[in-house]
Amino acid sequence: MLTKRIIPCLDVDAGRVVKGVSFIDIRDAGDPAALASFYDKEGADELVFLDITASSDDRNIMINVVKQVSEQVFIPLTVGGGMRSVADVKRMLDAGADKVSLNTAAVLNPELVVESSEHFGSQAIVVAIDAKRVTVEDASTAPKSSDQSLGLDESSRWQVYIHGGRTPMGIDAVKWAIRVAELGAGELLVTSMDTDGHLTGYDLDILKAISEGVTIPVIASGGAGEPEHLRQAVETGKVDAVLAASIFHFGTYSVKDVKDYMASHGLPMRPTD
Amino acid sequence: MSEPRITIVDYEAGNVRSVQKAFQKVGGQASITSDPDEVIRADALVVPGQGACDSSMSHMREKGLVEPIKEFIASGKPFFGVCLGLQLLMKDSEEGDEPCLGVLQGRTRRLPPGQKIPHMGWNQVDFHIRHPVFDTIPDGSHFYFVHSYYADPDDKSVVACTTDYGVDFCSGAVWENVVAVQFHPEKSGALGLKIYKNFIEDIKS
Structure with a gap:
């Protein structure tokens, strides 16, 4: 299965x-390759690297990071952050990434999703969606979406944000998810900004709404604090994969802990060694 | 044979470098080429690939690689296909109109509806033929898959392993000098690397 x-x-x-990665008993806990190897050995099924480098001058560093990691770790690697063109995507895939994750660039230029998936195959293109629950004020303050068919309406429950969650776009997140799947995305990474960082669990409603709206795999992100949250994302949120950061980095739970927990609840897991 | 030259065919269908890196990791000498002459001269040939059958076949044709690959397989030297490298061995594909390599009678078919497509992630592989390449790989082991189509050979005796995803499909085929798998050993952690190591050992013996 x-x-x-x-x-x-x-x-x-x-x-x-x-x-916070200081718990890990490796010589250099800031070294991406060392950490990638660590998580690989722990039984991680894939890895996501998010390049949060602010300065565009330093963006080339990520290329070298990906080169190093892909020589040592042989599980799928997704890289996100800062890619704006097909050439950017190509450089990252050539460096050794298996997939790239597009977020802001996909919203501002949906054609990038079309072009990259045609060039490299849908399997290589993940679209990341940052979304926040629509509030009463949003009805008057949210910007008008340039594409009316994606705009917020009375039934909209979540709004798409870009620029790392700073800029609301007036776009309905579920409509956007369905659209990018049509444009050629191979997978969606859905982050709820309402739950992200709170360690109180994923926003199961948006996960379920998007996962049931598309036929491509959906990855849950934002809010995991304990193994039960990951189980809920799969069982209630209907997602195919769960992404988590703090829960692992702080050493609260290992990947094996999470997998054992989920397997004990009857979910199919790749066993850890 | 001391150090066999493993030649990986690049025909603009997905990431060939990850396959090369995996072979290098387990001590193999692997080079990448799209030169038809090098394909013919290889000690062992690896055809990886992801993407659509039609565009991949036309890239292969443009580069003059179709006949050299068929010739290589006919020569009896070790051949390893990965993902599209299995699907393209079939006669044709439901994915497109172009004929495939046709090394094996059969079709490449679309995975049935009702589940997420692509089939992406780790799934179990049940082995029916214990080729040396699968040495010490436990039955039911998980490997990484990314695909929407699968090879369906007419001759079921070549089906080396199967995987269940709405249909119990052929996730690996083996006959004579050919081994081809639907999953990605280069993305399947330690067990995947073991398969590439086994392939190198098998060539040497």
Whole structure:
């Protein structure tokens, strides 16, 4: 049976992994390759590297990071952050990434999703969606979507944000998810900004709404604090994979802990060694 | 044979470098080429690939690689196909109108509806033929898959392993000098690397 994937996410700033990773008993806990190997051995099914480098001058560093990691770790690697063109995507895939994750660039230029999936295959193109629950004020303050068919309406429950969650776009997140799947995305990474960082669980409603709206795999992101949250994302949110950061980086739970828990609840998991 | 030259065919269908890196990781000398002459001269040939059958076949044709690959397979030297490298061995594909390599009678078919497509992630592989390449790989092991189509050979005696995804499909075929798998050993962690290591050992013996 196809297993549900557990995906640790690492934030990389100018070539160094940031966030609390000090628990890990390796010589250099900021070294992306060392951490990738660590999670691989722990039984991670895939890895996501998010390039949060602010300076565009330092963007090339990520290329080298990906080269190094892909020589040592032989599980799928997705890289997101800062890619705006087919050429950017190509450079990252050539460096050794298996998939790239497009977020802001996909919203501002949906044609990028079409072109990249035609060039490299849908399997290589993940579209990341940052979404937030629509509030009463949004009805008057949200910007008008340039594409009316995607705009917020009375039934909209979540709005798409870009620029790392700073800019609301007036776009309905579920409509956007369905659209990018049509444009050629091979997978969706859905982050709820309402739950992200709170460790209180994923927003199961948006996961379910999007997962049932598309036929491509959906990855849940934002809010995992304990193994039960990951189980809920799969069982209630209907997702195919779960991404988590803090829960693993702080050493609260290992990948094996999470997999054992989910397997004990009858979910198909790839066993850890 | 001491150090066999493993030649990986690049025909603009997906990431060939990850396959090369995996072979290098387990001590293999692997080079990438799209030169028809190098294909013929290889000690062992690896055809990886992801993407659509039609465009891949036309890239292969443009580069003059179709006949050399068929000739290589006919020569009896070790051949390893990965993903599209299995599907393209069939006569044709439901995915497109172009004929495939036609090394094996059969069709490449679309996975049945009712489940997420592509079939993406780790799924179990049940082995029916214990080729040396699958040495020490436990039955039911998980490997990484990414595909929407699968090879369906007419001759079921070549089906080396199967995987269940709405249909119990052929996730690996083996006959004579040919081994081809639907999953990605280069993305399947330690067990995947073991398969490539086994392939190298098998060539040497």
